[in-house]
Amino acid sequence: TVLVVDFGAQYAQLIARRVREARVYSEIVPSTMPVQEMLAKNPAAIILSGGPSSVYAEGAPRLDREIFEAGVPVFGMCYGFQLMAQSLGGTVDNTGAREYGRTDLHVSRASSTLFEGTPAEQAVWMSHGDACSAAPEGFVVSASTDVVPVAAFENDEKKLYGVQYHPEVMHSTHGQQVLEHFLYRGAGLSPDWTTGNVIEEQVAAIREQVGDKRAICGLSGGVDSAVAAALVQKAIGSQLTCVYVDHGLMRKGETEQVEKDFVAATGVQLKVVDAEERFLTALKGVSDPEEKRKIIGREFIRVFEQAQAEIIADDGPEVAFLVQGTLYPDVVESGGGTGTANIKSHHNVGGLPEDLEFQLIEPLRKLFKDEVRMVGQELGLPEEIVQRQPFPGPGLGIRIVGEVTKERLDLLRDADAIAREELTAAGLDREIWQCPVVLLADVRSVGVQGDGRTYGHPIVLRPVSSEDAMTADWSRLPYDVLAKISTRITNEVRDVNRVVVDVTSKPPGTIEWE
Ligand code: XMP
Numbered sequence: 001t002v003l004v005v006d007f008g009a010q011y012a013q014l015i016a017r018r019v020r021e022a023r024v025y026s027e028i029v030p031s032t033m034p035v036q037e038m039l040a041k042n043p044a045a046i047i048l049s050g051g052p053s054s055v056y057a058e059g060a061p062r063l064d065r066e067i068f069e070a071g072v073p074v075f076g077m078c079y080g081f082q083l084m085a086q087s088l089g090g091t092v093d094n095t096g097a098r099e100y101g102r103t104d105l106h107v108s109r110a111s112s113t114l115f116e117g118t119p120a121e122q123a124v125w126m127s128h129g130d131a132c133s134a135a136p137e138g139f140v141v142s143a144s145t146d147v148v149p150v151a152a153f154e155n156d157e158k159k160l161y162g163v164q165y166h167p168e169v170m171h172s173t174h175g176q177q178v179l180e181h182f183l184y185r186g187a188g189l190s191p192d193w194t195t196g197n198v199i200e201e202q203v204a205a206i207r208e209q210v211g212d213k214r215a216i217c218g219l220s221g222g223v224d225s226a227v228a229a230a231l232v233q234k235a236i237g238s239q240l241t242c243v244y245v246d247h248g249l250m251r252k253g254e255t256e257q258v259e260k261d262f263v264a265a266t267g268v269q270l271k272v273v274d275a276e277e278r279f280l281t282a283l284k285g286v287s288d289p290e291e292k293r294k295i296i297g298r299e300f301i302r303v304f305e306q307a308q309a310e311i312i313a314d315d316g317p318e319v320a321f322l323v324q325g326t327l328y329p330d331v332v333e334s335g336g337g338t339g340t341a342n343i344k345s346h347h348n349v350g351g352l353p354e355d356l357e358f359q360l361i362e363p364l365r366k367l368f369k370d371e372v373r374m375v376g377q378e379l380g381l382p383e384e385i386v387q388r389q390p391f392p393g394p395g396l397g398i399r400i401v402g403e404v405t406k407e408r409l410d411l412l413r414d415a416d417a418i419a420r421e422e423l424t425a426a427g428l429d430r431e432i433w434q435c436p437v438v439l440l441a442d443v444r445s446v447g448v449q450g451d452g453r454t455y456g457h458p459i460v461l462r463p464v465s466s467e468d469a470m471t472a473d474w475s476r477l478p479y480d481v482l483a484k485i486s487t488r489i490t491n492e493v494r495d496v497n498r499v500v501v502d503v504t505s506k507p508p509g510t511i512e513w514e
Contacts, residue, residue, distance in 0.1 A: 002026040002183070003043040005033075006332075007051025007061050007079050013329060015049055015077070015168045017368050022180045023191035027366070028332050035064040045073040045187035048080025050166055054130050055082045056094045063087070068160060073187035075179075076162035078128060084162045088136035090150070095133075097147050099126040102171055105143050105151060112142040113154055114161055114181050118174040124151075124165035125172045132164065154186075161186055195374040199231065202363045206235035210321055215361060216311055217323035218304055219244040219262070219270070220393065221254050224325030224364060226262060226385050227376040231363045232323050233268045234379065240323070241269045243307045245300055248276030248409065249395030252417040253384075261382040271311065275303045276406075283397065283404045287442065289514035292404065296394040322358035326365050327372065329468075389434040390469065398514040402441030412439040414493045415459045419485050423463075426481045433466040435475075438513045439496075447497030449490070456497035459489055463501075464511055472506040 002019050004026055006012035012028050019026035029038055031051075038046065046067065053060040065087040068074060076084035082092045103126040107115045132150040135141050143152035143163070151164040161182055167175030183189045217229045219242050232240050246255050263270050282295050312319045364372050376386040396412055397404050416437040423435060438460040447454040461482070466472035486499040502509070 001041065001043055002045045002047060002187075002189070003038055003041065004028045004047045004049055005031050005038070005063070005080070007031045007049050007053070007083075009049065009051045009079075011051075011077070011166060011168060012049040013332060013368075015047055016328075017370075018168045018176060018179055019047070019183065020193065020368070020371065021176070022183050023193045024183050024189050025193040031061040031063065035067045038067065039070050039072065043072055044189055045075070045183065047182075048074065048076040048083060050078030050080065050127065053079060054094065055079070055086050055092055056130065068158070071159075073159035073182070074161070075182045075186065076160075077168070078164060078166055081162035081164050082128070082130055082132060084160065085132045085136060085150070085153070088139075088160075090132055090136040090139070090153075091134040092130050093133050094130050096129065097131045098129050099145065099147050100128075101126065103145050103147075103165065105145055105165065107143045107152075109142075111140065113156055113185050114152060114163070114178050115142055115174075116181065116185075118177055123171065123173045124163075124167070124175070125169045126165050128164060156186075159186055195371055195378055198367065198371070198375060199234070199378060202231055203235040206232055206361060206363060209359075209361065210236050210239060212239070213318050213320040214239045214241065214311075214316055215321035215323055216240070216308060216319055217242045219258055221250060221258050221385075221388075222325075222391060223369070223376065223386060223388050224327060224372060225323075226258075226325075226381060227372050227379065228323050228325035228362070228364050229268060230262075230266045230376065230379045230381055232361060233266050237267075238269055239317070241271060241311050243304060243311075244270060244272045245303045245307070246272060246274050246276060247279040247296065247300065247303075247395060247397075248406070249279065249296070249397045249404075251391070251396065251420075252413040254391075257382065257384055262385060265380050265382055271307055273303055273307050275299070278303070279397075280404070280406055285403060287401075287403045289398060292397050292514070293394050296397050300393075320359060321361050323361045323363070325372075326360075326362040328364075328366050328368055331365055387429065389429070389432075391434070392512060398512055399436055399438045400441050401438060401443070401513055408439060408441050411457075411493060411495060412437065412459075415439070415489045415496060418488045418492060419461060422481060422485045422488065423477075426478070428475075428477065428481065431465065432463045432475045432477075433469070433472065434511065435461060435463040436512055437461060438502075445498045447490075449497055454497045456495045458498040458500055459493070459496050460513065461485065461499065461501050462511065462513070464506070466506075466511070469511060472511055474501075474503045474505060477501075 004012050004016045006028050016026040086092045105122050105124045109115045131148045135150050135153040139153040139155045141150050145151050154161045167178045219225050282299050373386050419437045440458045463475040464472040465475045
């Protein structure tokens with residue numbers, strides 16, 4: 001395992017992902033973890049992330065210098081680099097020599113472990129106020145910029161390396177290569193971690209954990225619960241029962257995908273509860289978004305608990321486990337103990353009450369989203385499920401501005417299906433993070449269709465690009481794709497005579513309209 005020490009910026013998760021892209025397993029630990037404890041994990045290498053502080057700031061995170069003396073290869077980036085420089089006797093000046101953003105790096109490749117085979121001039125992403133003016137003794141300086149004399153240093157004997165910039169971000173053109181040089185050449189690791197290993201490991205662990213008892217899993221139609229269920233199914237087969245609550249708020253074809261394709265691909269035992277009536281009745285007359293969310297969440301839990309009770313009541317072995325599709329970012333963010341602020345707290349539908357007497361099985365706890373997709377693919381799940389874009393638990397219920405009715409849901413489902421079809425046909429699925437399609441049911445607009453005046457409703461397209469849904473920008477979709485979607489929706493969907501595009505970033509707008 002490579003440990004990524006998180007100094008409290010957004011970078012640690014990205015670094016951990018990059019390390020895994022290099023097919024080396026990595027985990028994030030907070031910088032407040034005592035060095036003894038880090039070393040007790042027997043790391044194959046340690047990476048010190050960037051962070052928002054200056055090494056001179058009061059209360060800036062520190063690290064016992066023991067970490068550099070344990071014989072474990074260490075790679076410091078940005079703040080981690082400066083900390084390393086300072087701890088080992090180099091000079092870090094608080095000179096106000098700032099560099100932010102894209103910077104040209106001058107590299108001397110002779111006898112460099114990090115930069116071999118990369119260009120003498122390369123673009124890197126900088127973000128720092130302080131600068132290192134002298135490397136510690138025994139270190140070779142292998143890169144500089146116009147502003148910073150020491151932008152990278154290396155000590156092969158001690159296996160200590162550092163760069164002032166952020167190799168993990170896309171804008172550092174050879175960043176991944178430099179990181180891999182550290183991992184393979186500096187630390188002597190091999191690229192042998194794969195999602196295949198993950199599956200094998202998890203299957204064995206789940207079998208051991210469950211024994212001859214039973215487990216249940218709520219399927220939401222989303223990627224995470226589907227992959228978690230498929231993995232557990234592979235481990236314990238018919239000892240797993242999945243529950244899918246059809247709340248009638250799914251998009252076109254999604255329920256069928258779960259009921260048919262998912263079951264066909266996995267052989268999972270599935271209990272489908274058709275609760276459309278119940279949800280629609282509970283939502284009758286309600287247009288306040290928070291109210292809708294509460295009702296949907298409440299009804300969901302009731303229906304799920306009822307289904308669960310029925311499973312428990314049959315005369316099979318004890319149902320002792322609940323499967324959840326928790327991902328690594330959730331784990332890091334809710335207890336990783338980093339100083340990082342702004343953590344989202346979207347409770348998924350499927351977020352269950354706390355008094356349940358189940359033990360949790362969380363087979364995706366160590367994985368990032370893209371890795372979950374890879375595992376899903378390897379398990380043979382349908383592409384439509386594995387590549388599905390994020391979809392809110394309350395479903396289309398929060399994409400109808402106004403009261404939710406069956407008629408409006410059908411109309412929105414049609415419009416949404418058209419938008420999805422055209423985006424897929426244009427090859428834009430990977431470029432956009434998601435594209436909510438929203439029905440402004442409480443707004444009417446005048447149109448002219450055929451020979452007459454119409455008085456219908458507008459549909460909003462909300463295509464966004466994002467890394468994590470915390471912030472987002474509106475996607476600049478090609479005009480001809482927008483035109484196609486608009487023409488088709490107004491032609492094919494009854495009561496819609498206008499299509500508009502939302503061009504608001506987040507913040508200030510959220511991704512969803514409600
Ligand atoms: P917002 O609208 O807050 O959405 O910018 C951020 C991301 O979260 C999704 N979302 C939800 N997911 N339950 C969920 O499971 C919810 O209640 C919910 N509300 C929003 C949204 O689709 C986007 O990906």
